[in-house]
Amino acid sequence: MTEGRSRRPGPRIEEVARVAGVSKSTVSRVINGEKYVSERSRQAVHRAIAMLGYSPNHAARTLAGSKANAIALVISEQGSRVLADPFFAGVLRGVHAELAGRHVQLLLMMNQPLDGDDQVAYLTGGHVDGALVVSLHGEDPLPRTLHETGLPIVVGGRPLAGGSVPFVDADNFNGALGAVRFLISLGREKIATIAGPHDMAVGMDRLSGWRCGLAEHGMPVELVAHSNEFTPESGALAMEELLRRAPDLDAVFVAADIMALGALRVLQSRGYRVPDDVAVVGFDDSVLASTAVPPLTTVRQDVEGFGRTMTWRLLAELAGEEKLPQSMLLPTSLVRRASA
Amino acid sequence: MTEGRSRRPGPRIEEVARVAGVSKSTVSRVINGEKYVSERSRQAVHRAIAMLGYSPNHAARTLAGSKANAIALVISEQGSRVLADPFFAGVLRGVHAELAGRHVQLLLMMNQPLDGDDQVAYLTGGHVDGALVVSLHGEDPLPRTLHETGLPIVVGGRPLAGGSVPFVDADNFNGALGAVRFLISLGREKIATIAGPHDMAVGMDRLSGWRCGLAEHGMPVELVAHSNEFTPESGALAMEELLRRAPDLDAVFVAADIMALGALRVLQSRGYRVPDDVAVVGFDDSVLASTAVPPLTTVRQDVEGFGRTMTWRLLAELAGEEKLPQSMLLPTSLVRRASA
DNA sequence: GCCCCGTCTGGGAGCGCTCCCAGAACCCGC
DNA sequence: GCGGGTTCTGGGAGCGCTCCCAGACGGGGC
Numbered sequence: 001m002t003e004g005r006s007r008r009p010g011p012r013i014e015e016v017a018r019v020a021g022v023s024k025s026t027v028s029r030v031i032n033g034e035k036y037v038s039e040r041s042r043q044a045v046h047r048a049i050a051m052l053g054y055s056p057n058h059a060a061r062t063l064a065g066s067k068a069n070a071i072a073l074v075i076s077e078q079g080s081r082v083l084a085d086p087f088f089a090g091v092l093r094g095v096h097a098e099l100a101g102r103h104v105q106l107l108l109m110m111n112q113p114l115d116g117d118d119q120v121a122y123l124t125g126g127h128v129d130g131a132l133v134v135s136l137h138g139e140d141p142l143p144r145t146l147h148e149t150g151l152p153i154v155v156g157g158r159p160l161a162g163g164s165v166p167f168v169d170a171d172n173f174n175g176a177l178g179a180v181r182f183l184i185s186l187g188r189e190k191i192a193t194i195a196g197p198h199d200m201a202v203g204m205d206r207l208s209g210w211r212c213g214l215a216e217h218g219m220p221v222e223l224v225a226h227s228n229e230f231t232p233e234s235g236a237l238a239m240e241e242l243l244r245r246a247p248d249l250d251a252v253f254v255a256a257d258i259m260a261l262g263a264l265r266v267l268q269s270r271g272y273r274v275p276d277d278v279a280v281v282g283f284d285d286s287v288l289a290s291t292a293v294p295p296l297t298t299v300r301q302d303v304e305g306f307g308r309t310m311t312w313r314l315l316a317e318l319a320g321e322e323k324l325p326q327s328m329l330l331p332t333s334l335v336r337r338a339s340a
Numbered sequence: 341m342t343e344g345r346s347r348r349p350g351p352r353i354e355e356v357a358r359v360a361g362v363s364k365s366t367v368s369r370v371i372n373g374e375k376y377v378s379e380r381s382r383q384a385v386h387r388a389i390a391m392l393g394y395s396p397n398h399a400a401r402t403l404a405g406s407k408a409n410a411i412a413l414v415i416s417e418q419g420s421r422v423l424a425d426p427f428f429a430g431v432l433r434g435v436h437a438e439l440a441g442r443h444v445q446l447l448l449m450m451n452q453p454l455d456g457d458d459q460v461a462y463l464t465g466g467h468v469d470g471a472l473v474v475s476l477h478g479e480d481p482l483p484r485t486l487h488e489t490g491l492p493i494v495v496g497g498r499p500l501a502g503g504s505v506p507f508v509d510a511d512n513f514n515g516a517l518g519a520v521r522f523l524i525s526l527g528r529e530k531i532a533t534i535a536g537p538h539d540m541a542v543g544m545d546r547l548s549g550w551r552c553g554l555a556e557h558g559m560p561v562e563l564v565a566h567s568n569e570f571t572p573e574s575g576a577l578a579m580e581e582l583l584r585r586a587p588d589l590d591a592v593f594v595a596a597d598i599m600a601l602g603a604l605r606v607l608q609s610r611g612y613r614v615p616d617d618v619a620v621v622g623f624d625d626s627v628l629a630s631t632a633v634p635p636l637t638t639v640r641q642d643v644e645g646f647g648r649t650m651t652w653r654l655l656a657e658l659a660g661e662e663k664l665p666q667s668m669l670l671p672t673s674l675v676r677r678a679s680a
Numbered sequence: 681g682c683c684c685c686g687t688c689t690g691g692g693a694g695c696g697c698t699c700c701c702a703g704a705a706c707c708c709g710c
Numbered sequence: 711g712c713g714g715g716t717t718c719t720g721g722g723a724g725c726g727c728t729c730c731c732a733g734a735c736g737g738g739g740c
Contacts, residue, residue: 013726024692025691032728038687055462059408060695063728064694105447107445107448108448125350126397352696354696363720377718400698403695403697403727405725406698
């Protein structure tokens with residue numbers, strides 16, 4: 001590479017030891033937060049580190065130690081869809097926030113068409129201590145594959161084929177349930193839903209919530225239209241199907257804002273007024289929700305918290321903490337706008 | 341961390357050397373593609389590597405060598421906005437695609453409120469060989485600061501305070517120019533623009549293109565409304581201002597799809613028909629464009645190419661290539677939909 | 681008094697590579 | 711024949727840490 005970007009300049013651990021008046025070993029112990037270091041030494045080392053502006057060499061730590069001091073963020077499957085979703089933005093911010101101050105590198109990986117095994121090999125090859133796997137497609141085999149190698153991982157989004165893989169997810173079930181209860185509280189009586197694909201947990205869980213909400217009021221749970229993907233077009237098709245089956249429906253719970261957009265378009269072009277004739281509730285509270293016409297009432301999930309929680313869970317496991325919850329569901333909240 | 345995720349198992353370079361019947365040094369030379377290795381040795385080493393499934397230890401290479409074998413992707417300023425933009429998704433994919441097969445790690449970094457100097461220190465501290473800096477805010481000092489430390493970087497988006505920092509950007513000027521020419525070809529005669537903030541190159545370049553397009557047909561270039569940020573609300577305000585100043589305008593070029601959404605809303609609520617009364621052209625071709633009502637005619641930029649080009653440029657520099665272009669502009673294209 | 685255990689410390693081997701150096705082998709021209 | 715290059719090779723000293731070991735010190739319990 002560019003010849004001679006000369007060897008890293010900063011002070012080494014030895015320098016710190018000299019200044020602090022202790023040995024390399026003791027400095028190392030302080031850096032790694034081990035016990036069996038006197039308060040006096042600890043202070044001295046911290047002072048020396050601050051004075052010299054010392055920062056440990058990542059490669060050396062990794063080479064010498066038994067850990068890689070890095071975790072991977074793996075975007076499974078085409079990545080396109082996940083990333084295109086602003087959802088991912090918040091997650092990333094959360095991950096980063098939780099990592100702040102720790103000496104842990106964040107490596108980014110995506111499923112390339114080529115990769116596959118390479119990726120698993122790399123991840124389990126000692127380059128990272130653990131991985132955050134964002135995988136929306138419930139049947140994605142990667143989470144399980146990785147988990148079985150013994151690599152500590154946390155999956156974002158409940159994996160369908162997960163076995164006992166630790167995961168973090170929004171509480172999709174209760175989010176949907178709350179949305180339906182809200183619609184019922186508005187006096188709506190014929191509440192349909194546009195559900196996501198069968199093979200995604202996020203879709204199934206929201207559908208269950210909808211079912212449950214209706215069932216607990218003794219209302220029928222027939223008006224379901226499945227869409228194949230999270231796109232406005234797909235949402236529009238589903239809406240058309242619903243209107244064909246029940247022209248007199250008065251509310252729709254749509255499993256994603258982006259599909260709700262398509263549904264809105266169809267409703268309006270058929271002359272239904274939203275929310276007067278038909279109330280619409282989405283899910284995600286993405287940018288799309290507030291820019292929709294009318295602005296969409298939707299279920300918000302805390303995406304940043306999503307990333308933070310995943311990271312926290314992984315780091316805790318790496319730190320050897322016991323009795324961690326195998327999975328965690330994050331609360332959602334209803335954001336009321338104009339569409340319902 | 342989890343005690344005893346035992347030391348990385350794979351074979352070491354010495355093993356490869358033994359099997360190939362050469363010395364460590366020669367294996368190292370082959371791996372790093374140096375010259376002065378006989379064809380015979382090279383073949384033998386490659387065979388041995390394949391047979392053993394050898395993969396070099398990243399930490400050791402970095403520690404021993406003079407390069408880090410990693411590059412950083414730095415999301416400058418709040419990150420929130422950049423990331424929320426699907427724009428970033430494509431860039432990331434492009435970066436990753438370009439990196440495939442190379443033994444280069446991609447480290448992700450964001451500007452934390454806390455960081456600042458820490459980040460510069462880390463980046464110039466030898467942890468990475470170079471950095472891709474995504475910075476939409478033109479006056480962001482980070483690109484220049486990093487560049488001045490001598491760290492090879494490529495900035496995504498033309499930096500205003502950039503000096504001679506290498507950058508990659510969409511050809512915003514010609515994109516806007518093309519949009520205006522298109523509007524003129526439709527017979528529009530009173531073409532306004534909603535421009536982005538003054539402090540962002542992307543906004544300024546698109547404005548210049550609009551100006552130029554009108555000027556070359558001898559049309560007046562007065563109908564400019566600046567918005568402070570790339571939001572629908574801001575776009576709506578700007579549209580209102582324009583209508584106040586020129587109720588009879590018949591076209592608007594909006595510097596971003598997301599602002600165009602706000603503009604559309606205002607136009608429609610005032611009874612203007614789009615595109616019959618007023619033609620609207622956006623910029624970016626984001627998801628928003630196709631879901632808008634009516635679907636937005638807009639200027640597309642190849643975001644994936646953006647990422648690929650940035651990465652290519654950086655790697656080329658790291659490889660010591662000479663005479664690289666200091667900056668690169670990527671072509672845009674007009675996507676015709678219903679709004680114009 | 682003794683030993684044992686818990687606390688704290690320093691020394692030094694070695695992680696798996698790269699890169700410098702020295703030297704072998706070979707070609708060229710004179 | 712000799713000197714001077716260019717091509718190829720191996721040996722081995724580190725890169726900057728961590729972690730093991732050995733040992734020093736102190737405060738119990740018997």
